[in-house]
Amino acid sequence: EVQLVESGGGLVKPGGSLRLSCGASRFSLSDSWMSWVRQAPGKGLEWVARITSKAHGGTTEYAPPVKGRFTISRDDSKNTLYLQMNSLKTEDTAVYYCTTDHKYWGQGTLVTVSS
Amino acid sequence: QAVVTQEPSLTVSPGGTVTLTCGSSTGAVTSGHYPYWFQQKPGQAPRTLIYDTSNKNSWTPVRFSGSLLGGKAALTLSAAQPEDEAEYYCLLLYSGAGEVFGGGTKLTVL
Numbered sequence: 001e002v003q004l005v006e007s008g009g010g011l012v013k014p015g016g017s018l019r020l021s022c023g024a025s026r027f028s029l030s031d032s033w034m035s036w037v038r039q040a041p042g043k044g045l046e047w048v049a050r051i052t053s054k055a056h057g058g059t060t061e062y063a064p065p066v067k068g069r070f071t072i073s074r075d076d077s078k079n080t081l082y083l084q085m086n087s088l089k090t091e092d093t094a095v096y097y098c099t100t101d102h103k104y105w106g107q108g109t110l111v112t113v114s115s
Numbered sequence: 116q117a118v119v120t121q122e123p124s125l126t127v128s129p130g131g132t133v134t135l136t137c138g139s140s141t142g143a144v145t146s147g148h149y150p151y152w153f154q155q156k157p158g159q160a161p162r163t164l165i166y167d168t169s170n171k172n173s174w175t176p177v178r179f180s181g182s183l184l185g186g187k188a189a190l191t192l193s194a195a196q197p198e199d200e201a202e203y204y205c206l207l208l209y210s211g212a213g214e215v216f217g218g219g220t221k222l223t224v225l
Contacts, residue, residue: 035214037161045153045161045204047214061213064116097160102151102206103172105160 002027002104006096009109016088016113022081022098022106030054030076032101036083038094039108048072048096049083065091088113117141119207121217126225127195135220136187137205143186144207150188151206152181154199155219161204165190192222200224 004027008020020036033056036048049062049072060072071084081098088111095108118140127133137150144150152165163172165181168188178193188205205217 037216044202044219045155045206045216047206047216050214063213099161102153102166103163105162107160 002100004098004100004104004106006098006106006109009096009111011112011114012088013115014088014090014113017084017086018088018111020083020085020096020098020109020111022083024079024081024100027079027100027104028076029074029079029081029100034072034074034081035099035102036070036072036081037097037099038092038111039097040091040094043094046094051081085111090114117207117209117212117215119205119215119217121203121205121220123218124221124223126223127192127199129195129197129224131195132191132193133195133222134184135190135192135203135205135222136184137189137207137217138187139207141209144183144188146183148188148207148209150181150183152179152188152190153204153206154201155204156201164203195224197224 003025006022035050051072052059069087073082090113093113097108099105120138153161155161164175169181180191182189203220
């Protein structure tokens with residue numbers, strides 16, 4: 001069964017940076033469209049960023065609230081997806097999920113932005 | 116950015132049928148939005164029920180079905196079970212403009 005495991009969450013001050021990772025087992029991330037989705041405490045799901053499969057050029061797209069601050073990338077040799085988050089704001093506080101083709105989901109990693 | 120709308124809450128009786136809908140501020144929802152439906156229970160990650168309007172994953176109970184209805188995407192639950200009580204989210208893909216989740220529908224089975 002496909003497994004996705006996120007890591008890298010934690011507490012960071014406003015203006016700080018954090019890099020999330022999403023490792024996959026029994027699945028090649030390069031063959032999929034991968035996304036990061038977040039969920040603020042007590043709120044709904046919010047799409048954050050997407051990277052297309054290698055066959056589709058690995059192009060990226062971002063939600064307006066994170067464009068210019070977050071970068072999604074993939075290391076095919078490590079079968080790992082990343083989300084580099086810079087200039088973090090308190091409103092970025094959320095559980096961050098990675099998902100492949102919106103089919104398989106990880107369990108999420110909590111990012112808390114607070115002074 | 117587009118706004119995707121869902122009913123905030125719905126109630127269905129055990130064994131009953133309910134339809135959740137997903138609309139777009141840009142106009143009619145079509146198959147070109149590749150509508151997805153997800154189920155999320157408290158403390159759990161989302162689980163994908165429906166993709167590309169009406170396709171099911173291997174784990175999707177047969178009582179769930181997806182369709183387009185009156186310019187919206189729809190998720191119909193037939194013969195509701197107590198374990199179907201959850202939050203349901205739709206997702207629409209906008210060509211060249213990313214993806215947008217609806218606000219979610221809290222479904223109560225009572």
